Amino acid sequence: MNDINVTAYGSTDYVGRSAFHLSDRDHNILLDCGIQLVPKQFSIAPKGVDSIASTLDAVLLSHAHIDHSGYMPSLSRNGYRGNYYMTHPTKEIAYRLWLDHLKIEGQRHWGESDLDRVFHKIRTLNYDKTFKLADGITARFLNAGHVLGAAQILIDWEGRLILYTGDINDRITPMFDGYDVPEEDIDILLIESTNGDRYVPERSKINVGLRLIAKQLTAENHKMILPSFAVGRSQETLITLALDDDLNDVPIYMDGMINVMNMITEHFLSEKWVSKRFLAQLKDAGLNSPFEKSNFIPVHSISERTHAARRYIARNTEGSIIVTTSGMLEGGPVHTYLELCGDREENVVGFTGYQVDGTLGRSIYDGERDITLDNGRGRKKNIVLKSKVMKFPYSGHSSVDGLKHMMQATNAKDIILIHGDKRNQEYILNYVKDIAQPRLIKEGVETKLLSA
Ligand SMILES: [Zn+2]
Ligand SMILES: [Zn+2]
Numbered sequence: 001m002n003d004i005n006v007t008a009y010g011s012t013d014y015v016g017r018s019a020f021h022l023s024d025r026d027h028n029i030l031l032d033c034g035i036q037l038v039p040k041q042f043s044i045a046p047k048g049v050d051s052i053a054s055t056l057d058a059v060l061l062s063h064a065h066i067d068h069s070g071y072m073p074s075l076s077r078n079g080y081r082g083n084y085y086m087t088h089p090t091k092e093i094a095y096r097l098w099l100d101h102l103k104i105e106g107q108r109h110w111g112e113s114d115l116d117r118v119f120h121k122i123r124t125l126n127y128d129k130t131f132k133l134a135d136g137i138t139a140r141f142l143n144a145g146h147v148l149g150a151a152q153i154l155i156d157w158e159g160r161l162i163l164y165t166g167d168i169n170d171r172i173t174p175m176f177d178g179y180d181v182p183e184e185d186i187d188i189l190l191i192e193s194t195n196g197d198r199y200v201p202e203r204s205k206i207n208v209g210l211r212l213i214a215k216q217l218t219a220e221n222h223k224m225i226l227p228s229f230a231v232g233r234s235q236e237t238l239i240t241l242a243l244d245d246d247l248n249d250v251p252i253y254m255d256g257m258i259n260v261m262n263m264i265t266e267h268f269l270s271e272k273w274v275s276k277r278f279l280a281q282l283k284d285a286g287l288n289s290p291f292e293k294s295n296f297i298p299v300h301s302i303s304e305r306t307h308a309a310r311r312y313i314a315r316n317t318e319g320s321i322i323v324t325t326s327g328m329l330e331g332g333p334v335h336t337y338l339e340l341c342g343d344r345e346e347n348v349v350g351f352t353g354y355q356v357d358g359t360l361g362r363s364i365y366d367g368e369r370d371i372t373l374d375n376g377r378g379r380k381k382n383i384v385l386k387s388k389v390m391k392f393p394y395s396g397h398s399s400v401d402g403l404k405h406m407m408q409a410t411n412a413k414d415i416i417l418i419h420g421d422k423r424n425q426e427y428i429l430n431y432v433k434d435i436a437q438p439r440l441i442k443e444g445v446e447t448k449l450l451s452a
Contacts, residue, residue: 002024002026003449004157004162004188005446006022006416006446007020007446008021008442009046009047009048010034010044011034011067011419012418012441013440014421016044017036018046018068019071022157024157027057027134029057030052030060031062032166033059033068033075034066034068034071034072035071035109036067039330039357039359042105042108043066043070045074049078050078053074053077053080056080057137058085058133058139059075059080060085060086061084061090062144062151062165062166064097064150066097068166068167070097071109072118073098073117073118074109074110076114077110077114082121083121084121085131086122086125086149087150090149093147093231095119096260096261127141127142127180136158138155139155139156140154142182143179144168144180145173145177146167146169146179146396147396149268150167152165153166161182162189163182163186163188163189165179165191167397168192169395169396169402170401170405171200171399171402173236173396174240174278175265176274176278177277182410185412186411186412187414188413188415188450188451189412191407191416191438192420193418193419193420194395194398194424195397195398195399196421196425196426197400197424198395198424199393200399206394207240210237211241211247215244215250217347218250218321219319220346221317221318222347222348223321224347225334225337225342225348227326227327228258228325228352228353229327229353230260230261230327233327233353233394234258234323235261235262237352237394238323239290242285242291242296243281243290247295249295250319250321251295251321252295252297252320253297253298253313253322253324254299255323255325255333256324256326256332257325258323258324258325259299259300266289266291269282299313307336310340313337314337315340322337327352328355328359328360330359335373335374335375339373342383343386343387344387346387347388348388350389350392351389351391352392353394353395354395364385365389369386370383371383400431403428404428404435404436407432407435413451415439
């Protein structure tokens with residue numbers, strides 16, 4: 001049998017620009033092709049992908065997040081003419097994120113015509129269905145429990161089973177009941193390692209806190225601003241608020257790309273893509289969609305003049321919740337809300353996601369209150385943030401127990417840690433040492449898979 005090799009073009013001992021090339025003498029397959037977002041700078045492409053694009057037999061995408069999908073359209077520019085395999089929700093979400101990327105960064109990595117070519121070559125698949133990639137090689141998507149449509153990718157390479165987890169979550173979240181584990185034993189496991197030494201509380205505990213604060217604040221006619229990632233976290237936060245009847249009369253404003261993602265989510269509310277438990281909860285609440293409640297208000301529905309609508313929301317005397325982009329405060333409508341009502345001590349800014357070093361979100365999270373805002377039209381403004389800052393420790397990634405469980409349950413012989421920072425990976429290596437000896441690989445170096 002041929003040796004199988006893996007080459008990582010990014011996301012080895014850090015998070016960003018995931019792109020993993022599996023190859024043997026006759027075949028080349030690419031798993032994910034992301035870009036790394038860097039605060040205040042242009043994004044970074046995975047180095048080395050351009051030169052292999054034309055040799056690829058198949059390209060698979062685990063989920064839409066830009067650190068997994070953002071560089072994919074460049075493959076067509078560099079000579080790849082084959083198919084792109086992903087789930088249907090991932091296609092819908094990725095397309096919106098790709099268009100958004102073009103708006104933000106322009107044609108630095110790829111252009112509109114590349115995107116068109118990719119779009120026509122996308123093949124969408126459901127979870128748990130085996131499909132052919134090349135002679136002797138098949139693949140299957142498994143639910144990852146991470147965001148809508150997110151998949152782990154299981155590859156049968158001439159009888160050897162390789163599981164690439166993409167991003168996985170073991171926790172019960174509003175829409176999912178954690179990742180699935182394949183029934184068969186796995187030979188090689190490429191596993192994310194985002195959370196190592198970070199404690200991830202149960203969602204239900206964080207949700208209790210979020211709902212309590214939301215009720216208290218709004219009862220006193222104050223405002224809670226929740227900067228949220230458009231894909232995933234904002235829907236989860238909104239669902240948590242929607243399923244609490246005590247908040248039925250509290251206006252919940254939704255601003256930014258969140259509204260588009262809500263519509264995509266609504267489209268896929270079926271057993272195929274979300275958990276039965278969640279669908280039953282919706283049914284019990286008499287809802288077809290969590291976002292259809294009359295107190296859930298897309299900001300653009302108030303007025304075509306968005307700034308006027310935001311001013312109205314920020315300055316009126318009602319208690320309300322504002323769920324808005326961007327999640328790390330690197331731009332977006334959240335800046336307008338901070339400018340208009342961040343000077344009031346009674347209001348709360350609540351973080352619902354991880355804040356990367358170098359972002360405005362991170363500096364506020366760490367205690368900075370003299371901040372510079374950007375109104376999106378190039379005008380900067382310095383303010384002193386007086387609103388209270390609260391931290392809700394949500395994570396879209398598996399706890400360290402969940403990672404250990406995956407290693408144990410799959411019985412993998414060769415385990416490679418990817419997509420996590422060094423400190424977390426060291427912690428994980430120590431934490432699992434009684435059941436498994438994972439290894440790390442070097443970026444850009446072709447590495448032989450051990451059981452192959
Ligand atoms: Zn992700
Ligand atoms: Zn990721």
